[in-house]
Structures are given as structure tokens and as C-alpha cells.
Amino acid sequence: MELRVLGCSGGIGADLRTTSLLLGEHVLIDAGTGMCDLRLAQLAKIRHIFVTHSHLDHVAGIPLLVDTIFDTLESPLTVHARRETLTALREHIFNDIIWPDFTRIPNHRTPVLRYQEMVPGEQRTIGECTVEMIPVNHAVPAAGYRLSGSSGTVAFSGDTSTNDEFWGALNRHDELDALIVEAAFPDRDLQLSRLAQHYCPQLLAADLAKLNHRPRVFITHLKPGDEDLIMRECRHAMPDFDLQRLQVGESFSL
Numbered sequence: 001m002e003l004r005v006l007g008c009s010g011g012i013g014a015d016l017r018t019t020s021l022l023l024g025e026h027v028l029i030d031a032g033t034g035m036c037d038l039r040l041a042q043l044a045k046i047r048h049i050f051v052t053h054s055h056l057d058h059v060a061g062i063p064l065l066v067d068t069i070f071d072t073l074e075s076p077l078t079v080h081a082r083r084e085t086l087t088a089l090r091e092h093i094f095n096d097i098i099w100p101d102f103t104r105i106p107n108h109r110t111p112v113l114r115y116q117e118m119v120p121g122e123q124r125t126i127g128e129c130t131v132e133m134i135p136v137n138h139a140v141p142a143a144g145y146r147l148s149g150s151s152g153t154v155a156f157s158g159d160t161s162t163n164d165e166f167w168g169a170l171n172r173h174d175e176l177d178a179l180i181v182e183a184a185f186p187d188r189d190l191q192l193s194r195l196a197q198h199y200c201p202q203l204l205a206a207d208l209a210k211l212n213h214r215p216r217v218f219i220t221h222l223k224p225g226d227e228d229l230i231m232r233e234c235r236h237a238m239p240d241f242d243l244q245r246l247q248v249g250e251s252f253s254l
Helices: 033-037 061-072 083-092 165-171 187-196 201-208 227-237
Strands: 002-007 020-023 027-029 048-050 077-081 113-117 123-126 129-136 142-149 152-156 178-182 216-220 243-245 251-253
Touching (some): 002 033, 020 033, 033 061, 061 077, 077 083, 083 113, 129 165, 142 165, 165 201, 178 201, 187 201, 201 227, 216 227
Parallel strands (some): 027 048, 048 077, 077 113, 152 178, 178 216
Antiparallel strands (some): 002 020, 002 251, 020 027, 123 129, 129 142, 142 152
16 A cells, blocks of 8 residues: 655645645545645545644645535545544534534435544554554644554654654554654744744654654655755754655655
């Protein structure tokens, strides 16, 4: 199974798309603006969305996706997330004010959208891939995911900052081929990073030292305009790791 990057920027602009990863043909990991570049036939195949947290740059595509493909769905589109994230979607997006409540369309017995609560530490098998939810530290309740298949293992931090849980969970496993982890701001914005609960290079370096594995590391969620600076600072702060900037179109085998 292939994991393909659809969007990985910390903002929007020409050629910039926010976070979304496509796992195989039927699963999204987050649904930021990156998923909106998929063709209609590709959108129609999506059946599951694993959401890291409720911030708009990670969920903006969900209401538009459901509205686009609802008449083609023979079974509900399932959103997997923490309870707090599902509550936010229910109360603030699918509330019949911002967007229709598709959990009751066409009726409550056979809806086109359903929520499936997932708790940190839980694993779910979708096709050939096992998806494990891992708690992380962010401004709202959030999670990362460890994705494992017969060909490899990839971990995705989602949005986070200094914590022990994510790294401890990865260390409990024997394998990790690639790590997708955020560094949203340059080091000059250290105080903003702490306030917003995002990594900057020096905060990420301190946490990456907790990892027992030596995977390829892909930096994501970089602030538009500061990408080159953030990457220089990351490489300076973490010289022992193989660091690359995550790019749209990048793919990983699972």
C-alpha cells in the first residue's frame, strides 16, 4: 500500500496546500486543502478519514468532500478521530449552520457520514494497513498516527510540540522506516511556537533525541515564506538525522 502526500504546508498560496495524506485509494489521513486536488473519480473512492485534530487546515476538505460525493456513497464515509475532535466537527461544522448535518442525510438510519471515536493507543486495520493513534501535545486535543504494512512503517506527528507520549509510543515498536514530523516556525519564533504548541527546530531537536530509531525524517507544516530557514535550522540542530523537507507527491510504501 502507498501513502502519498497531497498537502503538507503550514498555509496556503500558489502551489501550497495544507495537510492531507492519501493511504491507498480509500483512506485519508487529515483532509486539508491538499485533498481538493484529487479528481472526482479519486474522491469518490474515499471511505475513511483519520483526523489528527479539529483545526481548519486539517479538516477543511471534509464538508466539501461529503457534499461532492454523497450521492455516490453506498456506505457512509467514516471519520475516525478523538472524541473531542468529533464533537468539534459536530458542533461547529456539521451543525446545519456552517454546513448540513450529513449524519442525518438522507436520514439518521442510513446517513452518508458517520463518526467513529478512536482513543489513543487504539489500532484499526484498514485493508493491508494498521493505523495506531498516538496522543500528542497541541493547542486542542490531538493525535498522531503510526501506519504499518507489509512493506514498511511510517509515523506522522500531526501538529504537536514538546511531549513524551508520541516518542515513547514509537519506541515501543521495533520498526520505523520514516517519520513525518512538523516544524511550523523558525527558532526566532520560539515563544510563538510554545504559545501555539508547535515545534520549531530547537524544540524538535530536543524531542527527536528521545527517539530510539533512526528513520528518514521528513519535515512538514512549515510556515510559508520561512521554509528554507526552518530547514537550515533543522539540519543544524539535528545533524545526526537524515532530514528532508516533505513535498507534495512524495510517496511511502507500507
